[in-house]
Amino acid sequence: xxxxxxxxxxxxxxxxxxVKIECRSLDFQATTMFWYRQFPKQxxxxxxxxxxxxxxxxxxxxxxxxxxxxxxxxxxxxxxVTSAHPEDxxxxxxxxxxxxxxxxxxxxxxxxxxxx
Amino acid sequence: GNSVTQMEGPxxxxxxAFLTINCTYTATGYPxxxxxxxxPGEGLQLLLKATKADDKGxxxxxxxxYRKETTSFHLEKGSVQVSDxxxxxxxxxxxYGNKLVFGAGTxxxxxx
Numbered sequence: 001x002x003x004x005x006x007x008x009x010x011x012x013x014x015x016x017x018x019v020k021i022e023c024r025s026l027d028f029q030a031t032t033m034f035w036y037r038q039f040p041k042q043x044x045x046x047x048x049x050x051x052x053x054x055x056x057x058x059x060x061x062x063x064x065x066x067x068x069x070x071x072x073x074x075x076x077x078x079x080x081v082t083s084a085h086p087e088d089x090x091x092x093x094x095x096x097x098x099x100x101x102x103x104x105x106x107x108x109x110x111x112x113x114x115x116x
Numbered sequence: 117g118n119s120v121t122q123m124e125g126p127x128x129x130x131x132x133a134f135l136t137i138n139c140t141y142t143a144t145g146y147p148x149x150x151x152x153x154x155x156p157g158e159g160l161q162l163l164l165k166a167t168k169a170d171d172k173g174x175x176x177x178x179x180x181x182y183r184k185e186t187t188s189f190h191l192e193k194g195s196v197q198v199s200d201x202x203x204x205x206x207x208x209x210x211x212y213g214n215k216l217v218f219g220a221g222t223x224x225x226x227x228x
Contacts, residue, residue, distance in 0.1 A: 006159065034215060043205065043220045044160075093159050095216075105209070105216055107152075107160040 002028050004096050006108025013084055013115055021079045021111045023094030030096035033077035034105070035069060038091040050077050084115040118143045122206050122219035129226050135193040137222045139180075139206035142187065147208035149173075149182055149189040150216070154203045163191075163204070196226045 003026040013019050023033055032051050036044040050056040050071035058064050066088075068080040077096075081088050094108040123138040141147065148167045152160040164173030169184035178193045189206060206219040 004159075032214070041223070043218050046215060049215060095160075104162070104165075106162075109159040110157070112157070 002096075002098060002104065002106040004030075004094065004106045004108045006094050006111055008111060009109060010112040011114070013113070015085055015115055016083055018080055018082045019084055019113060021081075021092055021094070021113075023077045023079070023096065023108050025075045025096045025098075025106070028096075028098045028106075029074035030077075030098060031074065032097045033071055034095040034097075035067070035077075035079050036093045036095065038093060038110075040091075044093065047079075081113065084113070086115045089113055089115045118147065118208060118210060118217050120206050120208055120217055120219035122204075122222050124220070124222070126223035126225055129196055129224070131198055131226055131228050132195045133226075135191070135196045135200075135224070137191040137204055137206075137224070139189045139191065139219060140187050141189065141206075141208050143208055143210060145210055147210050149180070150207045150209065151178070151180055151189070151191050152205040152207060152218075154205065154221075156202070160205065196224070198226045198228050200224060201226045 005024045007022045035047045038044050047062045048056045048058045048069050050069050052071050052074050056069035071077040093110045095105045119142045121140050150165045151163040153163045154160050164175040166173040166182035172181045180189050180191045203221045205221045207216045
């Protein structure tokens, strides 16, 4: 079955530093990848949609310069949280959709980011 | 716009009890419907799906039927286990759309 690997699973960083989160589709080509943010006991908030080779489409209210998304290949998308602050602490989840076959979304296992 | 409404949780049940988590949707067109499950500290896993009216999705003892007339996709299980404790998300996907639309999620707690 389709597998999406997300790395790291958790990270602690200092305020002001940048953190990169990777999302890889291991056994399929992902035309589109999605990045979500999840606050404790809340639903997933879609941050942005990225298509391979083009700029990401950000949802309203999401700062493009703060959350940099790159989708350089059909198997890799990255989310970089720049100049992180404690309020950026959250659970980030990626999802990928295959370029072929039935429409389906495969999720990564998530990244717990803590900014201290 | 398209939206999904789920019953609020948490839902607390004893082991072997019957489970229902209600989900209704609003959509212009004919969505595919999904239930995802999230265990603590993990990402989402697809539990089941249905792509057209009257389809029944099933997996691991869970079932949900796509009811177009009531725009519903309620999740049921006849006998829950402690290991079913998780957050359950109902979602829809439009054929012409480009993203999943999620409900708020329902926390399920099963006590032994």
